[in-house]
Amino acid sequence: MKNVTLGRYIPLDSFFHRLDPRSKIIGMFAILIAVFIPSGWIGYAIIGAVILSCIFIAKLQIDFVIKAMKPMLMMMVFLFVINVLVIKTGEPLITIGKFTVYLDAITQTAYIVVRLVLMIMITTLLTATTKPMDMTLGIEDLLMPLEKLKVPTHDIAMMISLALRFIPTLIDEADRILKAQASRGVDFENGKLGEKITAIVSLIVPMFVSCFQRADDLADAMEARGYVVGAKRIRYKTLKFHAGDYVVIIVSNLILVGMILLWVYVK
Amino acid sequence: MSIRFEKVDFEYSPNTPFAHLALKDVDLEIPMGKVTAIIGATGSGKTTLVQHLNALLMPTKGTVEVLDHRIEAGKKYARIKDLRHKVGLVFQFSEYQLFEETVLKDVAFGPKNFGASEEEANEKAKRALTTVGLDEHYYERSPLELSGGQKRRTAIAGILAMGPEILILDEPAAGLDPQGAAQMMSLFRRLNTEKGITVLIVTHNMEHVLEYCDEVVVLDEGQVLMHTDMKTFFENEEYMERANINPPAIVRFKALLRSRGLDVPSDILSIEDLAGFLSRRKKK
Numbered sequence: 001m002k003n004v005t006l007g008r009y010i011p012l013d014s015f016f017h018r019l020d021p022r023s024k025i026i027g028m029f030a031i032l033i034a035v036f037i038p039s040g041w042i043g044y045a046i047i048g049a050v051i052l053s054c055i056f057i058a059k060l061q062i063d064f065v066i067k068a069m070k071p072m073l074m075m076m077v078f079l080f081v082i083n084v085l086v087i088k089t090g091e092p093l094i095t096i097g098k099f100t101v102y103l104d105a106i107t108q109t110a111y112i113v114v115r116l117v118l119m120i121m122i123t124t125l126l127t128a129t130t131k132p133m134d135m136t137l138g139i140e141d142l143l144m145p146l147e148k149l150k151v152p153t154h155d156i157a158m159m160i161s162l163a164l165r166f167i168p169t170l171i172d173e174a175d176r177i178l179k180a181q182a183s184r185g186v187d188f189e190n191g192k193l194g195e196k197i198t199a200i201v202s203l204i205v206p207m208f209v210s211c212f213q214r215a216d217d218l219a220d221a222m223e224a225r226g227y228v229v230g231a232k233r234i235r236y237k238t239l240k241f242h243a244g245d246y247v248v249i250i251v252s253n254l255i256l257v258g259m260i261l262l263w264v265y266v267k
Numbered sequence: 268m269s270i271r272f273e274k275v276d277f278e279y280s281p282n283t284p285f286a287h288l289a290l291k292d293v294d295l296e297i298p299m300g301k302v303t304a305i306i307g308a309t310g311s312g313k314t315t316l317v318q319h320l321n322a323l324l325m326p327t328k329g330t331v332e333v334l335d336h337r338i339e340a341g342k343k344y345a346r347i348k349d350l351r352h353k354v355g356l357v358f359q360f361s362e363y364q365l366f367e368e369t370v371l372k373d374v375a376f377g378p379k380n381f382g383a384s385e386e387e388a389n390e391k392a393k394r395a396l397t398t399v400g401l402d403e404h405y406y407e408r409s410p411l412e413l414s415g416g417q418k419r420r421t422a423i424a425g426i427l428a429m430g431p432e433i434l435i436l437d438e439p440a441a442g443l444d445p446q447g448a449a450q451m452m453s454l455f456r457r458l459n460t461e462k463g464i465t466v467l468i469v470t471h472n473m474e475h476v477l478e479y480c481d482e483v484v485v486l487d488e489g490q491v492l493m494h495t496d497m498k499t500f501f502e503n504e505e506y507m508e509r510a511n512i513n514p515p516a517i518v519r520f521k522a523l524l525r526s527r528g529l530d531v532p533s534d535i536l537s538i539e540d541l542a543g544f545l546s547r548r549k550k551k
Contacts, residue, residue, distance in 0.1 A: 173363075179323045180364040183356040184425060185348065185380030202376070205366035209411060 009131055015244060016058040016129040021138030023245035027252035028126045034255050035118045039262040044114050050255060051121045058129050068124045069117065076113050083109045136161035137239060154233065162218070170211070177206045268334055270297040270320065270433070270465075275329035276340075277315055277489075289315040291489040293329070297482070299433075302459050302466040304476040304497070306512065307486035313469045314359070316486065317435045320467075321354040322347045334432065352381045355431030359438045359469075362418035365410040370401070370421050373410050377429040388428070395428035396421075399454065416447045423451075427458075434458065435467045440475065448472070452479045473515045477501055477536060485510040502533040517541065 016024070034047060055065060083105045090104035130138070140157030147153050178188065181202045188199050277290040289312045297303050305313050318324040319331050319338075326340045336350045344350075358364065367373035374392035375385075383391065396405065399420040405413070410421050423439065436455065440448035456479045458464045470476060476483060476497065483500045485492040492510060493500075500506050504522070507514050514522075517538060521531045529548070535541050 176358065177364055179318065180356075180358045180361065182323060183321055183351055183358070184364075184377040184429070185351055187348070187380075202364075202366050206363050209366075210363050 008128065010060060010064065010128045012059045012129075014057060014059045014129065016054065016125065018244070019129070019248060020239050020241055020245045021130050021134045022141055022239060023241065023248045024126050024130055025135075025138050025142060027248045028122055030249075030252035030256045031122050032119060034252075034259040035115050035122075037256075037259045037263050039259040040266065042266070043259050043262050044118065046258070047118055047255065048114075051118060051125065054125055055121065058125060060125070060128055064128070065121055065124050069120050072116055072120060076116065079112055080109045083112075132164040133161060136164065137235075137237065141239060152230070155229065166214070169214075170207070173210060174203065174207060177203055269299050269332075271295070271332040272316075272319070273330045273332070275319065275326045275331060277312075277319070277324060278327045281327060289489050290319075290326075293489075293491055295484065295491050295494060297465075297467065297484070299465045300459075300463055301481040302456060302468065302479060303482040303484060304480040305467060305469045305484045305486065306471070306473075306476065306510070307492070308511070310488075311486040312489040313486055314437055315489075317356065317437060317467060317469060320433065320435055321351045321356050323356070348381070352429060353431055354433045354435065355426035355429055356435045357423050357426050357437065357439060359441060361422035361426075361439075362415065364422055364425075365418060368409060369407050370396070370410050370413070371406040373421060374424045374428050377425050381429060391428045391430065392424070395424040398427055398458075399424045400450070416443055419443065419451070423454075431464065433465045433467070435469075437469045438471070439468065440470065440472060448475070455479065473512055477515045477517070487511075498534065498536065501536055 031047065031051070034043075037043070055062065084101055087105040087108055088100075088102055090102045090107070092100045093103055093106065094101050127135075136157045139160060140153055143151065143153040143156065181199070182188065184202075186199045186202055187195070188203075191199065272293045272295040275290055275293040276288065279285070279287045279289055293316065305316065307313050315324060319326060320333050322336075322338055322344055325338060325344070328340045330340065331338045333350065334353055336344075336346060338344050365373050367376060371389065371392050374395055375388035378388040378391045379385070393403075393406070396402075401417065401420055401424065405417070405421075410418060413421065419439070423436075426434065434455070439455070440451050443451060452468075452475050455466050455468065459466045468475075468480065480497050482494070483497050484494045487510075493506065495506065500510075501515065501518055504514075507518070517536060521533075521535065521541070524531050531541070531544065535544055
């Protein structure tokens with residue numbers, strides 16, 4: 001339970017850690033869009049090199065980034081199997097009995113896998129270098145223009161930050177209830193289907209109950225400290241762009257433009 | 268047979284930046300048939316220690332022996348279910364583990380998991396509920412609509428119904444009113460004297476230790492600081508000082524009397540004895 005690396009903040013001091021969250025979010029979106037442009041292997045090589053050097057600059061360990069991809073492994077295998085079964089174009093590669101594997105199946109899968117890997121790497125870079133609270137501040141600021149359309153941006157940001165705040169708490173809670181039920185003889189790993197269902201119910205019901213209780217308590221605590229929904233609010237921490245932030249935004253958008261050009265002209 | 272820790276280390280999230288050594292080189296032997304208090308500051312490893320006793324946590328180094336079970340670091344243990352049947356562990360704020368529709372069903376959940384039939388389980392559940400002081404009016408009620416203290420009792424009954432030989436309680440009285448807490452503690456004492464169940468209680472309340480326990484284990488930063496019988500512990504000021512605890516009211520009162528020049532014998536540990544001693548002194 002506690003070994004989840006996907007989306008975890010790593011407290012270090014680096015160029016990326018010091019950046020404004022807004023520029024990181026904008027930069028990440030630019031690169032994400034760039035990943036989805038079919039700019040061919042050269043394009044992916046460039047993006048890959050950029051992301052890898054960013055990870056290096058952020059002082060993150062490559063193991064950590066690789067670990068974050070583990071949950072995706074099954075999905076990649078699944079994609080590969082489906083593609084091999086379905087895609088029947090291109091050069092036939094190997095024939096096993098009546099079944100033939102085609103070149104396009106392999107290249108298509110490779111494309112998707114590379115895209116997934118690049119996406120995970122870039123999002124990991126963002127989440128590992130940005131404190132959850134800074135992230136919500138950034139999101140709130142970036143959503144600000146929507147305020148004109150009566151979108152409750154502050155409430156959305158508050159909800160996101162509360163949700164992020166409670167993830168570790170809930171993981172601890174789940175761990176505790178899991179152990180408490182294990183002490184009563186629940187076996188979460190083995191057992192027949194019926195036993196498995198009871199085991200999961202014995203975890204989920206207490207989790208639900210305590211979540212609602214926590215939500216109630218939290219709402220009371222917030223109101224007791226003067227929180228009013230929809231009230232005008234100022235901030236303790238204000239975000240400010242520095243030189244590095246402009247560099248990140250410009251570079252990431254240049255990459256995006258570059259990928260579009262590569263797609264339009266080279267193809 | 269006893270409970271024995273041999274050179275036990277336990278580390279949370281080993282080989283990560285979040286690694287934390289919670290138990291260090293713990294050598295400990297807890298006798299059967301007694302009520303043992305486990306005390307120590309927050310974060311001293313009390314909860315981690317007791318979670319080794321039913322294999323919720325496995326030692327990263329050393330061995331743990333409980334009854335006829337022997338758990339070695341780094342080895343998979345096959346008889347976990349049998350161990351958990353015999354060692355009942357009640358968690359801190361155990362009321363959060365209730366999930367069934369009725370009190371009776373929830374208490375019968377444990378025995379059923381350990382292979383009792385529906386009827387047997389219900390029978391055991393009813394007996395356990397009687398032991399904790401909940402009568403048949405509660406059987407069909409939802410555990411979620413009970414008061415905090417009643418929920419706690421239901422959760423404890425859920426463990427008692429399993430018929431454990433060793434009962435471990437992690438701060439069973441936390442958050443209860445003084446009366447409820449005292450009832451709870453005397454229940455554990457009774458379980459020990461009447462049924463011979465070995466009881467381990469993790470607690471911060473020194474009054475409870477003085478009144479209901481036989482032995483004291485003090486933990487400090489993941490190590491066993493001392494292990495003595497309760498009387499020795501409260502008769503020696505330097506012990507309490509080393510354990511860094513706030514002595515029970517009676518001990519503080521004795522110290523006050525002594526500082527005024529009254530020589531109170533150190534083996535007086537109850538209000539009744541002290542009152543008797545003072546009235547005898549007065550007559551002289």
